[in-house]
Amino acid sequence: xxxxxxxxxxKRLALARLLTLIENDAPEGWAALDALYPRTGRAHLIGVTxxxxxxxxxxxxxxxxxxxxxxxxEPPKTVAIVxxxxxxxxxxxxxxxxxxxxxxxxxxxxxFIRSMASRGALGGLAPTTAAVVQALDAAGFEVILIETVGAxxxxxxxxxxxxxxxxxxxxGGGDDIQAIKAGLLEIADLLVINKADRPxxxxxxxxxxxxxxxxxxxxxxxxxxxxxxxxxxxxxWVPPILRTVATEGKGIPEVVQALHAHAAYxxxxxxxxxxxxxxxxxILDHMLQAALLxxxxxxxxxxxxxxxxxxxxxxxxxxxxxxxxLLNLTPIPSAEDPRLVS
Amino acid sequence: xxxxxxxxxxxxxxxDGHDRGAKVVARALRDAGMEVIYTxxxxxxxxxxxxxxxxxxxxxxxxxxxxxHMSLVPRVLELLRANGQxxxxxxxxxxxxxxxVPALLAMGVKAVYGPGTPTQTxxxxxxxxxxxxxxxxx
Numbered sequence: 227x228x229x230x231x232x233x234x235x236x237k238r239l240a241l242a243r244l245l246t247l248i249e250n251d252a253p254e255g256w257a258a259l260d261a262l263y264p265r266t267g268r269a270h271l272i273g274v275t276x277x278x279x280x281x282x283x284x285x286x287x288x289x290x291x292x293x294x295x296x297x298x299x300e301p302p303k304t305v306a307i308v309x310x311x312x313x314x315x316x317x318x319x320x321x322x323x324x325x326x327x328x329x330x331x332x333x334x335x336x337x338f339i340r341s342m343a344s345r346g347a348l349g350g351l352a353p354t355t356a357a358v359v360q361a362l363d364a365a366g367f368e369v370i371l372i373e374t375v376g377a378x379x380x381x382x383x384x385x386x387x388x389x390x391x392x393x394x395x396x397x398g399g400g401d402d403i404q405a406i407k408a409g410l411l412e413i414a415d416l417l418v419i420n421k422a423d424r425p426x427x428x429x430x431x432x433x434x435x436x437x438x439x440x441x442x443x444x445x446x447x448x449x450x451x452x453x454x455x456x457x458x459x460x461x462x463w464v465p466p467i468l469r470t471v472a473t474e475g476k477g478i479p480e481v482v483q484a485l486h487a488h489a490a491y492x493x494x495x496x497x498x499x500x501x502x503x504x505x506x507x508x509i510l511d512h513m514l515q516a517a518l519l520x521x522x523x524x525x526x527x528x529x530x531x532x533x534x535x536x537x538x539x540x541x542x543x544x545x546x547x548x549x550x551x552l553l554n555l556t557p558i559p560s561a562e563d564p565r566l567v568s
Numbered sequence: 569x570x571x572x573x574x575x576x577x578x579x580x581x582x583x584d585g586h587d588r589g590a591k592v593v594a595r596a597l598r599d600a601g602m603e604v605i606y607t608x609x610x611x612x613x614x615x616x617x618x619x620x621x622x623x624x625x626x627x628x629x630x631x632x633x634x635x636x637h638m639s640l641v642p643r644v645l646e647l648l649r650a651n652g653q654x655x656x657x658x659x660x661x662x663x664x665x666x667x668x669v670p671a672l673l674a675m676g677v678k679a680v681y682g683p684g685t686p687t688q689t690x691x692x693x694x695x696x697x698x699x700x701x702x703x704x705x706x
Contacts, residue, residue: 239652319599319602320598321598323605338622340622341605343603
């Protein structure tokens with residue numbers, strides 16, 4: 227396939243076109259991805275999530291910069307960034323503004339930034355984000371940062387997609403409440419308090435630490451210790467809490483160090499394998515759900531869904547009866563049905 | 569299920585800092601169901617072309633109020649062509665003297681929108697132009 231050859235030859239336009247085909251659910255995109263799939267699995271996938279306004283894009287920008295200009299004599303890594311923003315449920319359109327924060331990366335041939343709209347997905351990711359990430363992995367990018375607004379289920383989704391998940395907080399965001407959010411503890415591999423120069427950073431850190439204490443009663447480590455502790459065989463990874471001021475580049479080297487340490491930990495502890503497998507199962511299940519739903523919808527007789535919906539609206543059917551009628555488990559009760567209380 | 573969205577890059581090349589018009593247009597296009605990549609102020613033509621490529625946009629909208637359109641626009645068009653994106657439709661908005669419009673259109677700019685252009689006009693023009701471009705490509 228010509229598109230595949232061009233992507234593997236490093237042609238950026240071909241890669242961009244492929245991502246569009248994948249986003250648009252075009253058969254040509256899936257065929258190309260099928261051919262490219264054996265080349266996936268090498269990239270370090272890093273998810274970055276958090277509430278709007280905490281500075282995720284600025285942080286991603288700085289992490290990418292640091293990876294492109296390593297201070298420790300290591301060779302620079304090629305970096306792809308996928309920035310996902312919500313599609314308006316009312317208009318179907320989206321304003322994708324994350325590139326604004328990534329000016330520093332322009333002109334760098336080792337960086338590729340793609341903005342995606344969630345296109346109706348309920349979580350923070352688009353239905354095709356996983357596939358887009360696979361294409362970038364196959365194209366050879368060594369680190370792929372996936373940025374998404376954390377809202378509701380979004381954090382869990384991104385944790386399933388990425389090897390390492392960074393949850394970004396900022397001071398003053400009602401953090402006592404945030405800290406109680408159940409999912410956060412389970413999915414964060416790194417907790418970053420950005421805008422740490424603002425008042426309330428100490429409070430935010432304390433709230434996060436007390437939350438971590440609940441999950442890790444054996445104690446958690448000072449930043450200097452976690453790399454050592456995590457390297458012990460059989461050790462659990464306790465998420466470090468790091469402070470940054472992304473717009474000033476403060477705290478970034480420590481974040482990058484933590485990212486490398488987490489990748490090393492995953493590989494050493496065979497967690498990498500376990501997470502890969504969980505990731506792939508999740509991707510498969512998502513695709514299966516979407517495909518089954520689409521197939522089933524296509525099999526419905528014309529107007530059937532609307533008829534049932536209308537009867538539900540008129541309270542002639544309960545939601546449960548409507549569901550059973552749709553699935554043809556029971557015939558649609560007639561208006562005289564004694565089960566319906568008038 | 570195959571779907572397709574119109575992707576538009578809105579950029580302000582050069583040094584002018586008045587972005588309200590660009591933001592108004594960006595929001596109008598979003599409200600019309602398009603995906604708008606807003607790149608903000610002080611974009612060089614190289615940055616614009618790079619973003620247009622990575623984002624595989626259908627349309628590039630340039631907002632220029634500084635008077636530098638006659639040097640910035642040709643540069644953007646040249647870079648788009650060099651990158652294999654000659655099919656991308658380029659619109660220009662902002663403060664563009666009437667006498668420069670024919671030259672811009674001759675260069676390959678699809679349309680020039682002065683202040684006060686109804687956003688609905690821009691939306692419809694884009695939809696029609698993208699549809700026509702697809703028709704000829706098919």
